[in-house]
Amino acid sequence: MFHSKITGLGFYVPPNVVTNDDLSKTIDTNDAWIQERTGIQERRHIIKGEDTTTTMGVKAAEIAIERAGVAKEDIDFVVFATLSPDYYFPGPGVLVQRDLGLRTVGALDVRNQCSGFIYALSVADQYIKTGMYKNILVIGSEVHSTGLDMTTRGRSVSVIFGDGAGAAVLSREEDLTKGILSTHLHSEGVHAEELSLKAPGMGGRWVTDILADNDPDDESYYPYMNGQFVFKNAVVRFSEVINEGLIANNLTVSDIDMLIPHQANLRISQFIQGKFKLNDDQVFNNIQKYGNTTAASIPIALTEAWEQGKIKEGDTLVLAAFGSGFTWASAIIKW
CATH class of the missing domain: 3.40.47.10 (Thiolase/Chalcone synthase)
Structure with a gap:
């Protein structure tokens, strides 16, 4: 093992x-x-x-x-x-x-x-x-x-x-005692259309349909997001999956040295920080500079935090994400 x-x-x-x-x-x-x-x-x-x-x-x-x-x-x-x-x-x-x-x-x-x-x-x-x-x-x-x-x-x-x-x-x-201690993955497809891009797709609006219609009002090939609904679900699932990871490893919030959330929205990150009562040195955000880069956001933020010396050997690191699907996940790492 x-x-x-x-x-x-x-x-x-x-x-x-x-x-x-x-x-x-x-x-x-x-x-x-x-x-x-x-x-x-x-x-x-x-x-x-x-x-x-x-x-x-x-x-x-x-x-x-x-x-x-x-x-x-x-x-x-x-x-x-x-x-x-x-x-x-x-x-x-x-x-x-x-x-x-x-x-x-x-x-x-x-x-x-x-x-x-x-x-x-x-x-x-x-x-x-x-x-x-x-x-x-x-x-x-x-x-x-x-x-x-x-x-x-x-x-x-x-x-x-x-x-x-x-x-x-x-x-x-x-x-x-080092490395990735555990990961936790979830999905809830009942809300799939609340944050989605429906076209092109084999089961929906395909490229040939879009080209044939040439309809300037067709929004199916642009991303759709029900912003308030996504926000409400995100803050709940972020909290759940972070707690799930901590419990699985017999850890508490006080053990978190660094939380790196998916950079979806700074207001979501700030809400989670407040809920867990973490200080600014325990949470890393860089959405201010890069926006939401979806699958790239956590590795970009993780790299920057490490480059800036904010992650040290022996630290307990928590990664957490929520997004389209809906899917959400966390990883607990001993650096």
């Missing part, structure tokens, strides 16, 4: 900074309106032709692999979490295997949106715990900007999301 340990972290965001004031030039909004509702000040958008979900994932992965001190030949498996793949198929996992020049290792794509990175982390953790693999590359990467309704009609969603990628290398750890 082994544990898995994060041995390398990396992230990449496009250099193109888009401020709230930039958005106000094409959308009826303003900096105060956006910050009051989301806490976001700016986000990154790709420059078309320069970055994709895969290329950003590759750039983050190269940093993580170097920091892990392993060679690319040592990577045994790839798990790639995203809702925005370069192609409808194949998924980006195989593109990363190709572009990094890895051996012909397995590549798995995870489609669990905002919870995607923790789901991917959990899958990788099980493979290492059972002894099947020794070093697994886990990536979360998203390009939202090319699929958003960048008009006033879509402002409640479009101002929230940004582009970016984060990556981690998980390696075998024989000391069972």
Whole structure:
């Protein structure tokens, strides 16, 4: 029996900074309106032709692999979490295997949106715990900007999301007091349509329908979010899944050294921080700079927190996420 340990972290965001004031030039909004509702000040958008979900994932992965001190030949498996793949198929996992020049290792794509990175982390953790693999590359990467309704009609969603990628290398750890202690995964599909993108899709609005209709009022190919309903569910599920992880490991809130929540909305993170009575040094947020990068948000935040010295050896770390599906998840890690 082994544990898995994060041995390398990396992230990449496009250099193109888009401020709230930039958005106000094409959308009826303003900096105060956006910050009051989301806490976001700016986000990154790709420059078309320069970055994709895969290329950003590759750039983050190269940093993580170097920091892990392993060679690319040592990577045994790839798990790639995203809702925005370069192609409808194949998924980006195989593109990363190709572009990094890895051996012909397995590549798995995870489609669990905002919870995607923790789901991917959990899958990788099980493979290492059972002894099947020794070093697994886990990536979360998203390009939202090319699929958003960048008009006033879509402002409640479009101002929230940004582009970016984060990556981690998980390696075998024989000391069972270290590494990932447990992961906890949940879903509630009855609310699937409350945060969704229905087209294109084999069971709904397909590309040929959209092209044939050429209907400017067709919103089915833009993301939809029932914001208040999502918020109400998020704060409940965040709390539940964090407590579930603590109880599973005989820990209490006082044992948390660092909570890194999915960067969905700063108001959600602040609500959870207040509910658990955590101080500012115990919670890491960077949504102010990057917006909501869905599956990339936790690995980006985790990397930044580590780079800034906010995570130290021996710390108890909690990762938690909630998002479309609905899905929610947590991971308890002894650093």
